[in-house]
Amino acid sequence: MKIKEGFILRSICGQNVISGEGAANVNFSKLVSLNETAAFLFSKVLGTEFTPETMADLLLEEYEVTRERALADCEALCNQWVEIGIAE
Numbered sequence: 097m098k099i100k101e102g103f104i105l106r107s108i109c110g111q112n113v114i115s116g117e118g119a120a121n122v123n124f125s126k127l128v129s130l131n132e133t134a135a136f137l138f139s140k141v142l143g144t145e146f147t148p149e150t151m152a153d154l155l156l157e158e159y160e161v162t163r164e165r166a167l168a169d170c171e172a173l174c175n176q177w178v179e180i181g182i183a184e
Contacts, residue, residue: 097174099142103182105135114138114182128180133159134173148174 102117112135114128130138133155140154151170155161177183 097147097178097183098145099138099177099183100181103142105130105138105142112138116182128182133169137170137173 103114104117106113106115108127112130112132114130136158137151137154141151148167148170151174152163152166155166155170156163159166174183
């Protein structure tokens, strides 16, 4: 999977927010707030092909978490990103 073109991570009033830019995202009228961990993952996978497994590996390098928990959380996050239209 991959983050769609035109989505960027910004810090707005201390919150990590994904917003859509450009004509391709003109119908994306949402701001998606991310916690610190999700923002870390977004910044690491932006512009690359990734899977929940590769995201879990990134979490294991940065945080103290079990592989099972990291993978379950990354699978859920990927599903959310696809559902709201920022990843495909």
